[in-house]
Amino acid sequence: AQSVTQLDSQVPVFEEAPVELRCNYSSSVSVYLFWYVQYPNQGLQLLLKYLSGSTLVESINGFEAEFNKSQTSFHLRKPSVHISDTAEYFCAVSELGNTGFQKLVFGTGTRLLVSP
């Protein structure tokens, strides 16, 4: 079975500083990876995804993540964070179930706290 590890439960950072949220996954033949963001009292929203092709993927609000097969990682980065980036971030990996259905397995989440 697939698994996802997010080692940092909380990352405090000052506004305009760079940030990296770490994600490691268990290996598989085919890997699809996702980052979701959850703002306070809301559901999850897709931030970015890696399905195939370029290993560097970007979101519309300045986040990027790089798929590193040799290190089984998919770390999320932003060069300069805003107060509005304060949220919980979840890394997820797809898992091929017994019925051939792709399910998502989520990490435990990293809370990003941006202060002025």
Place this chain on the structure above:
Amino acid sequence: NAGVTQTPKFQVLKTGQSMTLQCAQDMNHNSMYWYRQDPGMGLRLIYYSASEGTTDKGEVPNGYNVSRLNKREFSLRLESAAPSQTSVYFCASSLRLAGVPYEQYFGPGTRLTVT
């Protein structure tokens, strides 16, 4: 489009009571999911429905039942609530095409407390 809607938003139950959480999507998605979110544990899949007419157990199905009423609606039932089921419940939906994991769209959640 409303996306994924869930009712109710909040609920307090006594141990042993039953209730049904409702979920509906208007995106013509064929797959739907129920998750629970607990502090420090991320999201755990309770049940899912790959397509209309099918349901399967996820990681933590004990104490729950589901019904895929039609393509739009997927409900989660707690027959006899227990304090361990205090959690935030999220419904999600996605397309399903040729085994490719399309993104899941989430509802706003139901915060359930069992006393």
